[in-house]
Amino acid sequence: MAPALSVIDHVHVFVSDRVAAEAWYHRILGFKRLPHLEFWAADGGPLTLANAASSIHLALFEKSREKCRSTVALGAGATEFLAWRTHLRSAFGRDIEVVDHRVAWSLYFEDPDGNPFEITSYEYDAVSARLREAGA
Numbered sequence: 001m002a003p004a005l006s007v008i009d010h011v012h013v014f015v016s017d018r019v020a021a022e023a024w025y026h027r028i029l030g031f032k033r034l035p036h037l038e039f040w041a042a043d044g045g046p047l048t049l050a051n052a053a054s055s056i057h058l059a060l061f062e063k064s065r066e067k068c069r070s071t072v073a074l075g076a077g078a079t080e081f082l083a084w085r086t087h088l089r090s091a092f093g094r095d096i097e098v099v100d101h102r103v104a105w106s107l108y109f110e111d112p113d114g115n116p117f118e119i120t121s122y123e124y125d126a127v128s129a130r131l132r133e134a135g136a
Contacts, residue, residue, distance in 0.1 A: 010059045011059065012046070013063055014061050014063040014115070015062060015111070016065050022060065025058065025060075026049075030051060031049040039049055045061075046059030047127075048060070056074065065114060072117050073106075074117065075121070078123035081105060082127065084119045099134050103124055104124055105131075
């Protein structure tokens, strides 16, 4: 039997321009660099960003754009999910489709390098009711 794991420590994300990517991840997701790990970014290492709670870490590696097959899925409660929908609509200047998975709701988007992201809520009934109220 495999030993227990506690969390996903970080996800590697490949970007063509780390400076631009860092600005995008801050503007769209609110992530900021971790100063105590900045030294890793030298000589092609990762630039590590985190959410405000430091519970989600992304390691940005500079590399030419490639087709990505992995989606980074982030979880949110119903209220936060709907706030993310509003935030993403404003940030991207367009509507973000809400996808009904019959047990969860998801929002899908990509960073400027084509890395796919998803925000999901398993508070299905609460999201459904709020979407109906909003006429969505």
